[in-house]
Amino acid sequence: MVLRAEEVRRLIEATAKTVIAEADRLTALDQAIGDGDHGINMKRGFEAVLADLDGLAQKPLPDAVKSVGTHLVMKVGGASGPLYGTLFLTLGKELPAEFDRPAIAKAFDAAFAAVKARGKSDVGQKTMLDVLGPVRDALAYGVDNGWGDRIKQTANAAAEATVPMKAVRGRASFLGDRSIGHMDPGACSSALMIGAIVDCLESGAA
DSSP states (O other): OBOOHHHHHHHHHHHHHHHHHTHHHHHHHHHHHSOSOHHHHHHHHHHHHHHTHHHHHTSOHHHHHHHHHHHHHHHTOTTHHHHHHHHHHHHHHHOOSBOOHHHHHHHHHHHHHHHHHHHTOOTTSSSTHHHHHHHHHHHHHOOSTTHHHHHHHHHHHHHHTTTTOOOOSSGGGGGGGGGTTSOOHHHHHHHHHHHHHHHHHHHTOO
8 A cells, every 4th residue: 555645634533633633632631640741632632743734745655654743842841741752753654654463563573663662661561551551562463454444453452441540650650540430542542543543544544
């Protein structure tokens, strides 16, 4: 699969608008166990992405994805900016212009490892990695037919699975047992982005 300029545009636009539309929800989740600014920060980052949409759409997909990462590093701030920036920058670096499910799996595995190293965290600690890890595994071991829907379902289920977890990394870890019963905001935003990308690709809009 190779995405044309208009398809790159639709993919990036759909992802950005999905996060922006859910900013209040992300903020509410972060108010429960964090600084309360995750939604605001992510909205600011993806508004910067939308502002550069015309320029991004003219780039090959890997370069466009790297540019999205740069925008997120510069605009999101906090802990999420460097982590999501690392995710997109690594994806863009590893993703070929012509890709299929195995190529996506390889790029995503590299991006997962980079985020893990940047955040000094791991799966099971109530972070965005608790979505990225299961999605990485589903991409690696899935079959090619119908893999998109399974990836989206995996991401959503993984985000829900952070609710009963006790946070051991990040600001939420200071709450100890009080972090139990709340979805991790980074896991939620990760699932939202993955869902938007899958919907766009599966619908043929990209």
